[in-house]
Amino acid sequence: MNYQWYPGHMTKARRMMQEDIKLIDLVIELVDARVPFSSRNPDIDELAKNKSRLILLNKSDLADKAKTARWVEYFQQKGFYVLELNAKTGAGMKAIDGVVKEACREKIERDLKRGIKNRPVRAMVVGIPNVGKSTFINSYAGKACTKTGNKPGVTKGKQWIRLNKTTELLDTPGILWPKFEDQSVGLKLALIGSIRDEILNIDELAISLITFLSAEYKGILAERYGIEEEGTPLAMLEAIAEKRGCLLKGKGLDYSKAAGILIDDFRSGRLGRLTLELPEEKEA
Numbered sequence: 136m137n138y139q140w141y142p143g144h145m146t147k148a149r150r151m152m153q154e155d156i157k158l159i160d161l162v163i164e165l166v167d168a169r170v171p172f173s174s175r176n177p178d179i180d181e182l183a184k185n186k187s188r189l190i191l192l193n194k195s196d197l198a199d200k201a202k203t204a205r206w207v208e209y210f211q212q213k214g215f216y217v218l219e220l221n222a223k224t225g226a227g228m229k230a231i232d233g234v235v236k237e238a239c240r241e242k243i244e245r246d247l248k249r250g251i252k253n254r255p256v257r258a259m260v261v262g263i264p265n266v267g268k269s270t271f272i273n274s275y276a277g278k279a280c281t282k283t284g285n286k287p288g289v290t291k292g293k294q295w296i297r298l299n300k301t302t303e304l305l306d307t308p309g310i311l312w313p314k315f316e317d318q319s320v321g322l323k324l325a326l327i328g329s330i331r332d333e334i335l336n337i338d339e340l341a342i343s344l345i346t347f348l349s350a351e352y353k354g355i356l357a358e359r360y361g362i363e364e365e366g367t368p369l370a371m372l373e374a375i376a377e378k379r380g381c382l383l384k385g386k387g388l389d390y391s392k393a394a395g396i397l398i399d400d401f402r403s404g405r406l407g408r409l410t411l412e413l414p415e416e417k418e419a
């Protein structure tokens with residue numbers, strides 16, 4: 136399968152982010168907890184060097200709890216501050232302020248030594264499309280906070296949201312481009328729904344998911360669809376089509392319909408909390 140992204144916007148988005156990053160102290164990077172490696176663009180490490188860093192493992196409600204704990208440990212070992220989050224419900228949100236302060240402690244202390252009091256920490260949210268940046272900003276900023284409007288000088292044209300006494304957030308998130316280093320990255324991004332479905336081959340996607348699930352999460356397909364987990368992935372897709380009554384008009388089974396049901400069940404969490412990759416695979 137050949138995966139494409141939204142070509143054309145990348146250069147502009149990157150240039151804008153390069154400018155914006157100059158204005159901020161803290162980069163809050165959202166990744167999808169089901170694919171923390173595939174949903175991050177490592178170029179951000181270069182773009183945001185010398186900045187405090189916080190990684191939010193978002194959509195953690197859909198990810199495997201034990202595997203998320205391993206990703207937390209992995210990113211911590213790399214020197215990032217890390218939190219699990221469900222931006223949609225706000226679960227995990229309370230811990231953020233404390234961690235932001237901790238991540239920016241050096242900056243706050245440096246300011247104090249220079250006699251600068253109460254200059255807020257300036258933060259920016261970044262991430263690839265669909266990881267939940269807007270949902271997070273809306274939830275974190277809440278209704279009570281006010282937009283500060285344009286400021287003179289360096290921040291001309293930028294909107295900042297004053298979150299509390301210590302933190303301001305740039306109101307437009309930085310969009311990063313996913314990095315298709317190998318086919319498996321594109322495949323995982325397609326599975327979580329970050330690539331437009333029109334350009335995907337849904338049958339191939341379902342076969343890949345079945346292959347993965349029957350190896351890593353044995354029993355899940357049997358439980359959800361009442362099928363035997365045996366034979367080829369195609370045979371299992373066929374079994375799902377049979378169980379779910381996916382029929383073509385008078386001409387046998389509708390595999391694509393069954394594939395659609397499976398992918399949809401995965402994306403919405405109906406197959407359970409599943410994570411598609413682990414840190415050690417990435418390091419291998």
Ligand SMILES: Nc1nc2c(ncn2[C@@H]2O[C@H](COP(=O)(O)OP(=O)(O)OP(=O)(O)O)[C@@H](O)[C@H]2O)c(=O)[nH]1
Binds near residue numbers: 194197221
């Ligand atoms: N289950 C779940 N869904 C979430 C969570 N956070 C965001 N979403 C959903 O994910 C989808 C994308 O969220 P957005 O906030 O639009 O993502 P974005 O990163 O701003 O997307 P772009 O504008 O494309 O860059 C929406 O349907 C959200 O409701 C979460 O923690 N859990």
